[in-house]
Amino acid sequence: MKLSANDHSSWNISRRFFGDLVPFRLALLLGIGLQLIGVGLELAQPWAMQQIFDRALIGRASNAAQIVYVGSACLAAAVLLRIVVNHVATLKIVATGHALTRALRLRVFRHLVELPPNFHTRQKSGDLLMRLMGDAPMVSTMLVEASSHLVTRAIQVVGTVALMVWVDLRLTLTLAIFLPIIFFVARFLAGKLRIATRKQRRKEGDMADYMQESLGAAALIQSLGREGDAVRAFAKTNRRNARAGLKTARAAARLSSSVEGLLAIALGITVLLGGLRVLQPAADFSAGELIVFISYVRGLMKPIRSAAKHQARVAKGTACGERLLRVLDEDRPVRLTSGKKVPVSAPVCLAYERVSYAYPGAERALRHVSFEVRAGDYVALFGASGAGKSTLAALALRLMDPDQGRVTLDGVELPEYDLDRLRERFALSMQSTMLFGASVAENLQLGDPEAEEPAMWRALEDAGAAEMVRELPGGLEYRLGASGSALSGGQRKRICLARAFLRKSPILIADEPFNGLDAHASARVEASLRQHAADGGMVIVVTHDAGSLHSFDRVLFLDGGRLIGAGTDRELRGTAIAYQHMVEVAEGSRA
Ligand SMILES: Nc1ncnc2c1ncn2[C@@H]1O[C@H](COP(=O)(O)OP(=O)(O)O)[C@@H](O)[C@H]1O
Ligand SMILES: [Mg+2]
Incomplete structure (x- = not known):
């Protein structure tokens, strides 16, 4: 199932990653469970306050002092317990997030490695790097942290509203009109945020591409005297990137401010209407109840504010998830038809x-x-x-x-x-030399991971490279620079040939093996x-x-x-x- 044009909802994107979440489902459920216990403790607090207020402070019950003692002790215990539970829940969820990031990166990397070579010539590697490093954690944040918080916060809102109904139905109904308004405003602004994030990530990818290409060709740029141009071009993508980042931040701020503003209005109305009712001569509403009610309305602020924040994370995660899926949806035709x-x-x-x-x-x-x-x-x-x-x-x-x-x-x-057994039968020394920034021995062992030193020296001998490697400081342990820089073209070529020889495969294909070799090495x-x-x-x-x-x-x-x-x-x-x-x-x- 691939990403189609109108498939960009958070749900559709998230769904494609559910398979990655399966191994972590128990840890995630545990985290959510602990968070819910925290929510329960939080909701109990105002009720304890009401008991203290109405019974002891205003009602002056005979055991008022006792109620104050017990009540305050219960309050403090509940707060402490909530802190501990939330602490453990946070750790659990953060650990799950990291584990998922790791799994996602592994999946994307494995896919990338298996994609055909012409995908990689088409795709810029800087942007791929951003997908692996930047987008994967964003998706994991959406799936683990944001989703678990959204679940607990939603339950907290439902629980709080239920308690408000229990305390006073009339006042709750008056305030109820705010809930759909808040919901729709948040949804609308989150959509805007998602668009802004998508743009920002693209700009970041552009910037990484440019940086990678120009730094990879730093010698060329210097030899042509074009450092100034390179810096100017970089400054331009840098500026665009910053602008896109600012737009995203603005969209996120607009989302949380709007929601909080609406809640502040709701709070004002509560105090006004509730206060007037407490002042009426035959009041059916006590001061303690008003305090509880106010603290529940204020208590709504936290989950809704946090929901807005996590909604922002979902928007970012969705944009990043789209980018990962675009890579994951690339077919690996060769591997699939093995x-x-x-x-x-x-x-x-x-x-x-x-x-x-x-x-x-x-x-x-x-x-x-x-x-x-x-x-x-x-x-x-x-x-x-x-x-x-x-x-x-x-x-x-x-x-x-x-x-x-x-x-x-x-x-x-x-x-x-x-496929793997087929490729074992071949040794290919490519036209463009491919070496890694590792030791000579490690580069050779890519050809045959089990190869020991004598075999490596024999292969180097056959490639006319033994002499040259012996003269390198450290010999086989000499570490090549990135992509084998610090060696000449001919030297690189011969190490690649030695790697092919080391494979001991029956079919040997050498692409331009004599390029850059002197007559002596060529003959060898x-x-x-x-x-x-x-x-x-x-x-x-x-x-x-x-x-x-x-x-x-x-x-x-x-x-x-x-x-x-x-x-x-x-x-x-x-x-x-x-x-x-x-x-x-x-x-x-x-x-
Ligand atoms: N990754 C690629 N994408 C598009 N065209 C390519 C790619 N690699 C090679 N070509 C084209 O295919 C043709 C054959 O290339 P190639 O097999 O590398 O030639 P040779 O090795 O004989 O020099 C050339 O016209 C080249 O431009
Ligand atoms: Mg060629």
């Missing part, structure tokens, strides 16, 4: 059959591509930049699925395999890749470097998303004109 079969540990044939693929909103990246790679093959995917080579590699690992045609492993279409990497094929693996090397093509068993030549030639380098040079042309251009530019 089958149960397990690929054999040494697959024999990877085949593309008339495969076409277009990135959402873009031209076709691949058109009817067919080829197969067998165990022991050492194959190059060759083509100009933008030809679709990396896209072909991504389809093999099911980072996305083809729009038409199919990719099979040993004759079975990829979606029929269990080439020998390792060849060895992997000779050992019975499949090796697919994506390259746009014409100079290395002669060493492959087979070259697949891609142009504009089509496969227009397959064969050895020599055969292709003899037959495919476009290939000849491209190789000549490449060789000419090198000469």
Whole structure:
């Protein structure tokens, strides 16, 4: 069930998160129960006051002093007990809120991690960060704190009104007209607040995006001398964000002030009408009763004020919940269509059959591509930049699925395999190097969490990176900067290759492995890749470097998303004109 256009009520948004609340339902019920006990104690207080007033102070009963003693002791005990109960209730509810926030963040993060790569290229990461960090606690506040308070406050209002009826029906009926007015005013203003909050959160997301992008490219901005522009642009989103924040605060203040104003009027009317009745000669209404009544009307202020405050939280939580749902409603098509079969540990044939693929909103990246790679093959995917080579590699690992045609492993279409087991059969070293701000060893262990040091050194050796890592301070324990900064492009590439080697997967796909490598390191990497094929693996090397093509068993030549030639380098040079042309251009530019 997805969010439709007219589905923005707090209830509809909240409902979508009820499943997340289930594990915490007992803690939440306990919290609400304790709050209700607190409400009961609070409602008993004015009644004790009335007894003291009417019986002892005004009525001068024979045991007046005794009533004062006992009454005041009861009052103090009730107040103390209420404080303790509320304290425990608050702790319980706050703890539940934190637990729910944690669960929500985990759910959103898990979902984000599994979304296809083109979602992440589309979506700005700063805004996603805000959703995870900022929106999740707001939703949890709405579901736990605000909802539990609203429940207890509603019961408190009903209880108070019942007691007012019991004390005096006539006066209660006079005041009753205020309740619907307060209700509708609060609802109307809460709607406004929700709209303002939605806008504010969007502005905050924009700001986080801008900050993330510009700080990530700080070196570029400095090299172009554009720091001033960057700061000015930031100042603009900053200003917009502050303005939106102010609007939200104003809407929240308007809500609580209006409600309190209405209550103040109600209180004035109570004092006026009640006072006049006490003064009448044959009064049916005692001063003590008036005091009780007034304290109940004043007692209404607290729950209604608190309801207004929590209504504001619900409005914020709703706006934030919408943002989370927008992420959670993104399909994970690949994960959802995962089958149960397990690929054999040494697959024999990877085949593309008339495969076409277009990135959402873009031209076709691949058109009817067919080829197969067998165990022991050492194959190059060759083509100009933008030809679709990396896209072909991504389809093999099911980072996305083809729009038409199919990719099979040993004759079975990829979606029929269990996704995790399928991916275990592949090692991909991507074109853009992906490293984390952790130690070299931790980055390598992403390839194989169980890998020990000797295996890691062997993999580094194979990637021509052992020498370089040995020279880093701390060796394997050297901590890379964010995304592996502080290493050169070639160094990063080789660590990524080592990570792929470490996986010991039968199918190895290396996307532009020689980019940024010197001749010596290139030769080392080439020998390792060849060895992997000779050992019975499949090796697919994506390259746009014409100079290395002669060493492959087979070259697949891609142009504009089509496969227009397959064969050895020599055969292709003899037959495919476009290939000849491209190789000549490449060789000419090198000469
Ligand atoms: N995430 C993406 N979103 C939209 N278009 C993309 C994306 N990635 C690649 N493309 C487009 O798909 C085509 C093939 O890209 P790619 O497979 O990366 O080419 P190659 O690796 O051969 O340089 C290109 O035209 C490129 O612009
Ligand atoms: Mg590429």
